[in-house]
Every structure is written in structure tokens, then in C-alpha cells.
Amino acid sequence: NAGVTQTPKFQVLKTGQSMTLQCAQDMNHEYMSWYRQDPGMGLRLIHYSVGAGITDQGEVPNGYNVSRSTTEDFPLRLLSAAPSQTSVYFCASSPTTGGHQPQHFGDGTRLSIL
Amino acid sequence: KQEVTQIPAALSVPEGENLVLNCSFTDSAIYNLQWFRQDPGKGLTSLLLIQSSQREQTSGRLNASLDKSSGRSTLYIAASQPGDSATYLCAVSSSNYQLIWGAGTKLIIKP
Numbered sequence: 001n002a003g004v005t006q007t008p009k010f011q012v013l014k015t016g017q018s019m020t021l022q023c024a025q026d027m028n029h030e031y032m033s034w035y036r037q038d039p040g041m042g043l044r045l046i047h048y049s050v051g052a053g054i055t056d057q058g059e060v061p062n063g064y065n066v067s068r069s070t071t072e073d074f075p076l077r078l079l080s081a082a083p084s085q086t087s088v089y090f091c092a093s094s095p096t097t098g099g100h101q102p103q104h105f106g107d108g109t110r111l112s113i114l
Numbered sequence: 115k116q117e118v119t120q121i122p123a124a125l126s127v128p129e130g131e132n133l134v135l136n137c138s139f140t141d142s143a144i145y146n147l148q149w150f151r152q153d154p155g156k157g158l159t160s161l162l163l164i165q166s167s168q169r170e171q172t173s174g175r176l177n178a179s180l181d182k183s184s185g186r187s188t189l190y191i192a193a194s195q196p197g198d199s200a201t202y203l204c205a206v207s208s209s210n211y212q213l214i215w216g217a218g219t220k221l222i223i224k225p
Contacts, residue, residue, distance in 0.1 A: 004157070042118060042203070042215030043158075058212065090157055097211040100145065105157030 002026050006091050006106035013081045013113050021076040021109050023091030029104070031094045032074040033058070034066065036087040037108075043090065049074055050097060081113045116141045118206055120216035128224050129196060135189040135219050137204035142182045145207040149178050149189050152201045152218065161202075162189070194223045 007022045025032065033048035045058030049068040063085060065077040074093075078085060088110050092103040117140045127133050137147070146165045150158040162171045162178040164187070170179040177190040191198055201220045205213040 040123075040217055042205070042217045043213075044215075045212055048212070092158075100207065100211060102148065102160035102163055103158075103213075105159070107155070107157045 004091055004093055004104050004106040006089075006109050008109060009107065010110045011112070013078075013111065015081060015083060015113060017081050019078050019081070021078075021089055021091075021111070023074045023076065023106060024072050025074075025091075025093040025104070026072065027093065027095075027104065028071060029093035029095050030071070031097055031103075032068065033092050033103070034064070034074070034076045035090045035092065036060065036085075037090060038087050046076065046089075078111075083113045085111065086113045087111060116144075116206060116208060116214045118204060118214050118216040120202075120204060120219050122219060123217065124220040124222070126222040126224060127194060129194060131194050132190065132192050133194055133221075135191070135202050135221070137187040137189070137216055139185045139187075139206050139214075141208070142185055143208060144182065145209060145211075147178075147180055147187050147204060147206050148213070149176075149187075150203045150205065152203060154200075158203065191221075196223045196225050199223045 004025045030051045034046040035043040047066040049055045088108045091106045094101045094103045119138045148163045149161045152158045164171045164180045175192040180187045201218045203218040205215045
């Protein structure tokens with residue numbers, strides 16, 4: 001099984017550009033989420049989804065959009081990139097609601113905004 | 115607001131030692147607590163999940179304990195090996211199902 005697949009692994013953007021970080025899982029998990037990880041800090045939840053067609057905001061949603069048209073895919077869109085969005089982004093999934101079962105993580109996307 | 119703290123931020127020990135990693139949280143109203151491992155350039159791997167009603171969980175050389183009343187959890191690693199070198203993170207889940215994370219302890223096991 002591929003598990004949780006994130007693309008791209010690395011990306012450099014200029015301020016103001018937009019892009020989509022891709023996340024796909026092949027485990028038929030209902031719950032998917034996006035986190036960002038910054039040096040010296042814990043992971044922070046950006047957006048999450050409890051099933052296809054349902055999304056909600058996490059702790060730090062500003063500047064990001066998500067959609068969940070299928071169970072498998074949960075893309076994260078940066079609308080107008082800012083240097084403060086330089087971070088490592090992780091996508092995770094779990095069979096049901098995220099905090100109640102162990103989550104499966106992708107390998108991350110390392111994003112730099114110049 | 116729930117806050118999760120992991121001290122120390124980094125730890126270096128010789129191979130073969132038993133060691134303890136610490137995690138503390140400010141609000142005892144948690145649903146569960148989880149320990150994860152993160153290797154450089156990789157995602158996170160779930161190690162142990164302790165439900166709020168449990169006191170400990172064990173997996174191989176790993177043992178995690180939970181004391182809700184004092185807001186503390188420990189991850190005990192027995193007979194440490196160089197392959198245990200990684201960053202270890204803890205996270206707590208409250209009734210809203212979201213995880214609140216500590217910043218992690220970077221562990222180095224010296225051969």
C-alpha cells in the first residue's frame with residue numbers, strides 16, 4: 001500500500017504566487033487533515049475533513065483553502081503565497097475522526113516562499 | 115487553551131541505556147494521548163496511543179504512561195539502539211477530536 005502520498009516534496013514560490021499541494025490516500029480513510037510544522041513548534045492544524053464534501057477550519061486556516069470531492073484526495077491551496085507560509089506541510093489520514101485513532105502521515109512538502 | 119510541552123528539546127545518550135522522554139499538558143480533560151516518531155525528512159509514525167481511562171501502553175521496548183491528574187506522560191525506551199535516533203512528539207486529543215502537539219524531543223543514541 002502507498003498509504004498517504006504528498007506531492008511535490010519540495011517547492012519554491014515567489015510572494016504572491018498560488019499553488020496546490022496534493023494529498024492522496026489509498027486506505028479509504030474518512031478523516032484527512034493538513035498540518036504545518038515550523039522549527040521549535042508543534043504541528044498546527046490548518047484544515048481538516050471528516051468525509052467527502054465536508055471540510056472545516058483548524059487552528060491556522062488563513063491563507064489556505066481546501067476541498068474534498070473524493071474520499072481519496074484532499075488538496076491544499078495557497079491563494080497568494082507569503083513568506084510566513086514557509087514551512088513543512090504534512091497531510092494525515094485516519095479511519096475515523098482524527099484525534100481518536102492513530103493518524104497516518106505523508107512524507108511532507110517542504111515549501112519556501114521568497 | 116490546551117498547551118503541550120516536551121522537555122528537553124534534545125537528548126543524547128550512549129547506546130544501551132534506558133531513557134525517559136517527558137510530555138506535559140495543561141488541561142487534564144483529554145480524550146487520549148499519542149506518541150509519534152519523526153525521522154529526518156520523513157513524516158510521523160504513530161508509536162503508542164493511550165486512552166484517557168488507561169494508565170499505560172506497551173509496544174516492544176517502548177512503554178508510555180499517562181497521569182491525567184498531574185498532566186504528564188512519559189515514554190520509556192528500554193535498551194536504546196542507534197536506530198532509535200529520531201524526534202519524538204506527543205499530542206493530546208480533546209473532545210473536539212483535534213490533536214494539540216508538543217514541539218518534540220530530538221533523541222540521539224551514540225554507538
